[in-house]
Amino acid sequence: MWQGLSTGNSNFIGIEAENTGTANDPWPAVQMDAYRRGVAAILKKIGANAIMCCDHKEYALPVGRKDDPSFDMVEFRTLVATILAGTAPDPIIIPNVDADGRPTLRRGAHGDRVKQIQSDLQLSTDGIFGAKTEAALRQFQREHGLVPDGIVGPKTWASLEVSAAPAGIAARAPAGPAAVTSIDQIVEVAGDSDIARFNWRDRGKAPAGYIKGMALAFGRAYCKFKKGEPAALDTCSRPQVWAMTPRAPTRCGTCSYC
Numbered sequence: 001m002w003q004g005l006s007t008g009n010s011n012f013i014g015i016e017a018e019n020t021g022t023a024n025d026p027w028p029a030v031q032m033d034a035y036r037r038g039v040a041a042i043l044k045k046i047g048a049n050a051i052m053c054c055d056h057k058e059y060a061l062p063v064g065r066k067d068d069p070s071f072d073m074v075e076f077r078t079l080v081a082t083i084l085a086g087t088a089p090d091p092i093i094i095p096n097v098d099a100d101g102r103p104t105l106r107r108g109a110h111g112d113r114v115k116q117i118q119s120d121l122q123l124s125t126d127g128i129f130g131a132k133t134e135a136a137l138r139q140f141q142r143e144h145g146l147v148p149d150g151i152v153g154p155k156t157w158a159s160l161e162v163s164a165a166p167a168g169i170a171a172r173a174p175a176g177p178a179a180v181t182s183i184d185q186i187v188e189v190a191g192d193s194d195i196a197r198f199n200w201r202d203r204g205k206a207p208a209g210y211i212k213g214m215a216l217a218f219g220r221a222y223c224k225f226k227k228g229e230p231a232a233l234d235t236c237s238r239p240q241v242w243a244m245t246p247r248a249p250t251r252c253g254t255c256s257y258c
Helices: 029-046 073-085 112-120 131-143 154-164 168-172 183-191 210-227 230-237 239-244
Strands: none
Touching: 029 073, 112 131, 112 154, 131 154, 183 210
16 A cells, blocks of 8 residues: 555556675665656656655565665655656766777677676677676676676776786796806797786787887896996886987896896
């Protein structure tokens, strides 16, 4: 019974929202906002006000027969009323692309970006954003403190990028690596490193020889730094300079790196 009406199942419009219902999975604010806006849109369409919105446990008799939902319906109706009155804050809209130009994706999307997401989630990469991809994404979002909406926006892109980064490089490095004593060893170690094989997001793998060249450039800068050369001291404070201007390696003759 609600507002004198007892024909709920045949006359009410029922709206369900997905949530695990457990204490460690509270209703996300963005989901609640969407829920209220959906209710407000329906009420506006049928010409009713916020009081005509009730929950299962308020309507069902006898009292106590239903216990859902878990949130406060008085507050819910109050906020629905502000939406109907046009006084509620504007909703937060997920941007179409993030700062790196990656598009916001959801179920129904397809292509290489979806394959990238599926690879990050350790799924088969068919490039189709379907139910399985969405379910895996929602779980990933829950585990990383994100809104589990199944949408890959800026925050989820950033979190996926961190989880997919080659963090295991340092973790798999031996506790006591052998000393690198020659240019040949620097080249060998750099060429065989995980970073040389890593497929960087939006850039792909590094060009052949790039990581080796960077390692040699660093080795040369380090040697000169150890010798106390002023140019090296300045260069080491601005690594982008020597990183972008590699030169043929020469031996300094003063350290084990050359």
